[in-house]
Amino acid sequence: MSKLKEILSKKIEDHRPRTTRLVKEFGKVKIDEVTIDQCIGGARDIRSLVTDISYLDPQEGIRFRGKTIPETFAALPKANGSKYPTVEAFWFFLLTGDVPTQKQVDDVAAEWKTRQVVPTYVFDAIRALPRDSHPMVMLSVALLTLQKDSKFAAFYGSGKFNKMTAWESVYEDASDIVARIPVIAAFIYNLKFRGDKQIAIDPKLDMGANFAHMIGQKEEYKDVARMYFILHSDHESGNVSAHATHLVHSALSDPYYAYSAGINGLAGPLHGLANQEVLDWTMQFQEKYCKGVEPTKELVTKALWDTLNAGQVIPGYGHAVLRKTDPRYMSQREFCLNTPGLKDDPLFKLVSMIFEVAPGVLTEHGKTKNPWPNVDAQSGVIQWYYGLKEWDFYTVLFGVGRALGCMANITWDRGLGYAIERPKSVTTAMLEKWAAEG
Numbered sequence: 001m002s003k004l005k006e007i008l009s010k011k012i013e014d015h016r017p018r019t020t021r022l023v024k025e026f027g028k029v030k031i032d033e034v035t036i037d038q039c040i041g042g043a044r045d046i047r048s049l050v051t052d053i054s055y056l057d058p059q060e061g062i063r064f065r066g067k068t069i070p071e072t073f074a075a076l077p078k079a080n081g082s083k084y085p086t087v088e089a090f091w092f093f094l095l096t097g098d099v100p101t102q103k104q105v106d107d108v109a110a111e112w113k114t115r116q117v118v119p120t121y122v123f124d125a126i127r128a129l130p131r132d133s134h135p136m137v138m139l140s141v142a143l144l145t146l147q148k149d150s151k152f153a154a155f156y157g158s159g160k161f162n163k164m165t166a167w168e169s170v171y172e173d174a175s176d177i178v179a180r181i182p183v184i185a186a187f188i189y190n191l192k193f194r195g196d197k198q199i200a201i202d203p204k205l206d207m208g209a210n211f212a213h214m215i216g217q218k219e220e221y222k223d224v225a226r227m228y229f230i231l232h233s234d235h236e237s238g239n240v241s242a243h244a245t246h247l248v249h250s251a252l253s254d255p256y257y258a259y260s261a262g263i264n265g266l267a268g269p270l271h272g273l274a275n276q277e278v279l280d281w282t283m284q285f286q287e288k289y290c291k292g293v294e295p296t297k298e299l300v301t302k303a304l305w306d307t308l309n310a311g312q313v314i315p316g317y318g319h320a321v322l323r324k325t326d327p328r329y330m331s332q333r334e335f336c337l338n339t340p341g342l343k344d345d346p347l348f349k350l351v352s353m354i355f356e357v358a359p360g361v362l363t364e365h366g367k368t369k370n371p372w373p374n375v376d377a378q379s380g381v382i383q384w385y386y387g388l389k390e391w392d393f394y395t396v397l398f399g400v401g402r403a404l405g406c407m408a409n410i411t412w413d414r415g416l417g418y419a420i421e422r423p424k425s426v427t428t429a430m431l432e433k434w435a436a437e438g
């Protein structure tokens, strides 16, 4: 058993009595009420999921294991010669809630090296897809292709299935997925956008650095990858990708089925695809309004209103839970401001101008509950600056990061024996009856 798994085993054992006690002694304590608009409106804000991996405060934004983004970056051991932590360090932290020592990070890195080799049949399956398939389809298919070797599915089918130890095989699949997904993503990128020029894994590099290496990126991109994967990892459990993963796994579908479902949800334009839509919107704006002229706040304001008046959403703005600027946006903005070249990049300046104007326009428009930018409003600019201009690929990057949160969550789901998810439906007539009764 790996050191990380040993620590996790102890953590799960220590945690179990808390969950058992809550259900047994306080099971009927009310923590929420459900209104008709929540029922029709996507279960918004209903407290009905449990996770200790991250918590999203509407005002403050995300905390990973109790730490804000700056606190997380400050606390974790850094990659060699970098201001950013390794993804390996973050994985240890997400799973256990403990800040790892350098030795513990090295152990995770060594464990991932043994897991990261992707079987050839996965690449064959991706190659067999039409080359104009969306990269998210390729990623989702790749995960399903790996399903046949799921250790959780094998354990379930072995006749020795045991609820208390089931999490151990989820951990095995989850670790395989987080170690392999950047390799699969790099393959997809190279296949689709670099004329199938594939680059072999460099076993000396940490996960973020190796991803940068495998897509032929320069040195500085290593920090972009580390930062990007960590920032996109987790946003508590109710967002579409995390919830889809949790829901599918709650039927004891293995982590491959579960995360493929999560990826399919992430591919929606109201969720992860928004980061590619932001770039698309910004490019269309330049093409339509700025031919031969510098973008101005007036032009941005007009373009925003044109979009809203056409009944479309402003991509990268608004959020179901957040009610202020997303700290993930601010963290990426800070990266841009601290990176010479990027801080003066025309696209970054334009995105900053949209940041100045859009909240006012959205407030005046009066529909969205949150006129502030979310993570997606800023992430594409950084990729674009480093030459990763194929924005169809941006949601795959999101998916690589989101795997960390989703896999940590379902490992704990099994550890704590969370039940199959099954909310209750009602009919419109029932709602009308309750509405009439007040």
Ligand code: FAM
Pocket: 239, 269, 270, 271, 272, 274, 308, 312, 313, 314, 315, 316, 317, 318, 319, 320, 321, 367, 368, 369, 370, 374, 375, 376
């Ligand atoms: N532009 C225009 N209208 C917006 C808007 C935006 N950016 N955000 C919300 N609205 C509208 C929304 O369509 C709704 O209109 P209707 O009443 O006509 O249906 C109204 O404002 C109230 O919506 P809300 O309660 O403020 O937001 P929701 O919780 O329903 O939806 C989002 C949240 C994120 C889906 C929504 O803000 C949106 O569509 N934003 C643009 C797409 C985007 O950036 N998605 C990425 C979210 C991100 F954090 C992620 O998942 N990666």
